[in-house]
Amino acid sequence: AQRALARWAAVRTLAVATAGQLPVFLLLASTPWLLGQGVTAGALFGALTYILQALLPALHTLMTVLGAAGARLFVVLDRLTGPVPGSPAVSGGKPAPDPLSATATVPVPVEWVRPPAAGETAALELRRVRVAYGPGARAVLDGLDLTVEDGEHIAVVGPSGIGKSTLLQVAAGVLTPDRGEALLSGRPVASRPSSELAALRALIPQEAYVFSGTLRDNLRYLRPDACRSDVDDSVRALRLEPLVERVGGLDRPVRPDALSLGERQLIALARAHLSPAPLLLLDEATCHLDPVAEARAEHALRARPGTLVVVAHRLSSALRADRVLVLDGTRARCGTHEELLVRSALYRDLVGHWNDVRR
Known part of the structure; x- marks a missing residue:
């Protein structure tokens, strides 16, 4: 379970880093071209500030919420789509062994209670x-x-x-x-x-x-x-x-x-x-x-x-x-x-x- 959560956290961290930092790099890389097209330095500074102060924290919060909710969703879907306990799961064309078969540990029943005699019907x-x-x-x-x-x-x-x-x-x-x-x-x-x-x-x-x-x-x-x-x-x-x-x-x-x-x-x-x-x-x-x-x-x-x-x-x-x-x-x-x-x-x-x- 810890390894599964660690993998999920790694995916989330990568998604936040990609979605949050890539716009910054793209904006900085395209700055000379944008200035040549008439965009002012103030507008570029405002766009950079918006990305760093608003977009990146919002993406981080969104991925954190989706990560927690997504983990619960995957658990629920796994329970719903997985085999029902006790059902004969098919593996290689053969049914799974019955947990109450002779090779399994049989639960200890209640001490023997007298069954109904012939002609009697128990309540x-x-x-x-x-x-x-x-x-x-x-x-x-x-x-x-x-x-x-x-x-x-x-x-x-x-x-x-x-x-x-x-x-x-x-x-x-x-x-x-x-x-x-x-x-x-x-x-x-x-x-x-x-x-x-x-x-x-x-x-x-x-x-x-x-x-x-x-x-x-x-x-x-x-x-x-x-x-x-x-x-x-x-x-x-x-x-x-x-x-x-x-x-x-x-x-x-x-x-x-x-x-x-x-x-x-x-x-x-x-x-x-x-x-x-x-x-x-x-x-x-x-x-x-x-x-x-x-x-x-x-x-x-x-x-x-x-x-x-x-x-x-x-x-x-x-x-x-x-x-x-x-x-x-x-x-x-x-x-x-x-x-x-x-x-x-x-x-x-x-x-x-x-x-x-x-x-």
């Missing part, structure tokens, strides 16, 4: 999933295998930036993996239309979205045909009665900027509770709730028919799950809380950190 399956953000970037998820059974409650834990949100986005079909595939109810996510995906899963992000409609419309956003009794059941399950009373009822418009972050999350969780989707994916969707409200929300979502996958940020959330998936960037482990305390050093560190915060 969610991830098969050898690999995701990297950008060419040459280190993979966030690499060779990840996971099976989540119907009706199961899974908590996903790990350090910040390790790939927890990425995992949920792949499971929801929002993000297409570079390799591998995600399956919902036995069928690949990529083959399902968006309308079908909306009926199968609901992804609730950390920043809950509330629009400027009535509270009832906000709750029925994922299920517009929900009847009044179903909406009331979700309100009771998530204990939204104080919020309903404060805004003046379910049919009164809400102002999103007048709601706290916790109230927005409660609305989004009640929306998920009312949703017909059998798979709920919570990406730290309870981080602005107190522990009691968080426990109540998770119990309500677990009580509804379906499967629950939660990115946990408290130890209590992991303890409520049937199994815990630990992402550590090298080897993902999955098991119960007691099993992971024995098998995962990272999980023990996280539990210790959570206990220190709680104290």
Whole structure:
């Protein structure tokens, strides 16, 4: 990279020297002829002054700007026109070797999770999933295998930036993996239309979205045909009665900027509770709730028919799950809380950190 920049700087310096100094030499060399043609010495001196004081600095600035912008442009064009990482580049008529071939270093997958038995269909399956953000970037998820059974409650834990949100986005079909595939109810996510995906899963992000409609419309956003009794059941399950009373009822418009972050999350969780989707994916969707409200929300979502996958940020959330998936960037482990305390050093560190915060 330094050699490339040095070559670019040399070209720029040569261009500035040529464009800036050549007019000076031409003017000086043609001075006798210009004087013979009637041009005064004052006019020649003014032209020389203009070249030295105005033209040369302007050319220098222009080439400097073009040099910086040109370098960035060449980098962008190289990224756009270069081969896509993981694609079979052709060299000498033969495809490039597959980075996941037997001769390559195969990423370590998640510990084996029991596959569905004959006749069963898992709620969610991830098969050898690999995701990297950008060419040459280190993979966030690499060779990840996971099976989540119907009706199961899974908590996903790990350090910040390790790939927890990425995992949920792949499971929801929002993000297409570079390799591998995600399956919902036995069928690949990529083959399902968006309308079908909306009926199968609901992804609730950390920043809950509330629009400027009535509270009832906000709750029925994922299920517009929900009847009044179903909406009331979700309100009771998530204990939204104080919020309903404060805004003046379910049919009164809400102002999103007048709601706290916790109230927005409660609305989004009640929306998920009312949703017909059998798979709920919570990406730290309870981080602005107190522990009691968080426990109540998770119990309500677990009580509804379906499967629950939660990115946990408290130890209590992991303890409520049937199994815990630990992402550590090298080897993902999955098991119960007691099993992971024995098998995962990272999980023990996280539990210790959570206990220190709680104290």
